[in-house]
Amino acid sequence: MxxxxxxxxxxxxxxxxxxxxxxxxxxxxxxxxxxxxxxxxxxxxxxxxxxxxxxxxNRRLIDAAKAQLERVTLTSRAFHHDRFADFCTRLAELCSMEMVLPMNTGAEAVETAVKTARKWGYRVKGVPDGMAKIIVASDNFHGRTTTIISFSTDPEARADYGPYTPGFEIVPYGDLTALQEAMTENTVAVLIEPIQGEAGVLVPPAGYLPGVRELTRERNVLFIADEIQSGLGRTGKTFACEHEGVVPDMYVLGKALGGGVVPVSAVVSSADILGVFKPGEHGSTFGGNPLACAVALEVIAMLRTGxxxxxxxxxxxxxxxxxxxxxxxxxxxxxxxxxxxxxxxxxxxxxxxxxxxxxxxxxxxxxxxxxxxxxxxxxxxxxxxxxxxxxxxxxxxxxxx
CATH class of the missing domain: 3.90.1150.10 (Aspartate Aminotransferase, domain 1)
Incomplete structure (x- = not known):
């Protein structure tokens, strides 16, 4: 052979x-x-x-990784390390946001966004405990964890993994009327891809993203943009949402953030939203590790040039x-x-x-x-x-x- x-x-x-x-x-x-x-x-x-x-x-990314490999690669979040603050600060600035919660994979970041939205719903919006609802779009792809495939409409991703996690409502992608009708007092977030990648690179109708932004703002609902594939330069803008002048409440990032060198993901939002977490309520041993931060800092620096x-x-x-x-x-x-x-x-x-x-x-x-x-x-x-x-x-x- x-x-x-x-x-x-x-x-x-x-x-x-x-x-x-x-x-x-x-x-x-x-x-x-x-x-x-x-x-x-x-x-x-x-x-x-x-x-x-x-x-x-990429030479810049490889050199950044090599330099960090010689210094320190992991501390866990039990201790501070000297790349963490810069990473969080620079990424927040790139997103025009205030706070960063780093994880490793895209699916972990989506899970973090779901947890953030639910906690925000209970602690800030006042949704009754256990009643939070998140609206998602049909034909979505946000990852393959048990919770995420619970709101997938792809049989290959979903079949044979039940029982499924409740708390999600699926509406047609690009349909503002359906989105509006699905909203209730218990809706805490709308989670969508600005462009659906796995579905076949589906671009929503013009005006859809601004419409989502307007509806969520009116109903005190978080707009979560999953820019794991569409973000960080892929579409000709730093974020796909920028094509329609939209700024969501929360970005979910991954993939290119690690430059193809190490897995890096993050949820980026305001202090009012990510501030719902207290020590011990969410975390990751490898999330925000020194090696990941060093590579991601170089990615951010490259994107800042435009x-x-x-x-x-x-x-x-x-x-x-x-x-x-x-x-x-x-x-x-x-x-x-x-x-x-x-x-x-x-x-x-x-x-x-x-x-x-x-x-x-x-x-x-x-x-x-x-x-x-x-x-x-x-x-x-x-x-x-x-x-x-x-x-x-x-x-x-x-x-x-």
Missing amino acids: SATETAIASAEAHSAHNYHPLPVVVASAEGAWMTDVEGRRYLDLLAGYSALNFGHG EYQERAAELGDHLHRELGLLAGGGAVEAVRGRGLWAGVDIAPALGTGREISERLMEERVLVKDTHGSTIRIAPPLVISKEDLDWGLDRLRTVLSS
């Missing part, structure tokens, strides 16, 4: 089959390119679901123009997205999203499918225009064959 076949066979024999990876085994990566165990190079148009916004092996957001906007315009031309030729039924992020619906007659992804892999381009016939394109923001065009040429080749 080849090195690739041997590695895949071993993985399938000894790891749970909770993923269905493409049959490529990556050994190294740099920028927007990955190299497999047999020396073949592939253009990465997925960027770790936006965790690698700044590319593989260059990555500008690059995502400019290359994103080019990406969507080119994909729009494909949409007129019969092979592509629809294209959605913002910035360097696109969901492409392939005509079913050409194959499933998985089949198109496998054909692109043969052309040395890596993407990922979702929901049957859709592929997602989300390259590192550092990709060159020439490499992006090369990848788009390979897509045209696959669709025309």
Whole structure:
């Protein structure tokens, strides 16, 4: 067997089959390119679901991590460390907020947001104990913990994991009327993705996010924006909410915050909201650890220049123009997205999203499918225009064959 076949066979024999990876085994990566165990190079148009916004092996991030590795990597929150205050301060400033509660993974941050909203509802809004309700959108993806999949509408994510956590109401994404009708005196929060990633990069109708902001403000309900995938430069703005001039009550961040080097996530909000926590009421051994803070501080510094957001906007315009031309030729039924992020619906007659992804892999381009016939394109923001065009040429080749 080849090195690739041997590695895949071993993985399938000894790891749970909770993923269905493409049959490529990556050994190294740099920028927007990955190299497999047999020396073949592939253009990465997925960027770790936006965790690698700044590319593989970004020198600034690697140097920051190396420097911190030589000093201290973990203290737990039992003690202060010298990177923590700077991290919280800089991230709060980036978000135009006041307080940060750091965690590790995106799902942990969403769980933290849920707990924050409920505690705020009981302590501040005065909702009767045990009666708090959080409104979410259909086709959402916020993670895979037991509580989060309890309000998923995806059977693959939800089936066989009951009994489910109560306290959530699901309304159609983009429907302000349904959202308004679902609100009651016991509603403490609306939790939505400004752009739904796993659902196929779904952009809500114009005016939806401002409408959510207005309704939540009128009803004394928290607006929680899950910007784990859409945030930190991906859409051409620091946050996707900025495209409609909206500032939520709370940001949920992850993925790119750790630069693809270490897992870092955070809930960022006001002192009035995050101030509901007292010592011992919520925490994480690794949340806000020195290594994570060092890398995230460098990510924040890079975002503060604005260059990555500008690059995502400019290359994103080019990406969507080119994909729009494909949409007129019969092979592509629809294209959605913002910035360097696109969901492409392939005509079913050409194959499933998985089949198109496998054909692109043969052309040395890596993407990922979702929901049957859709592929997602989300390259590192550092990709060159020439490499992006090369990848788009390979897509045209696959669709025309």
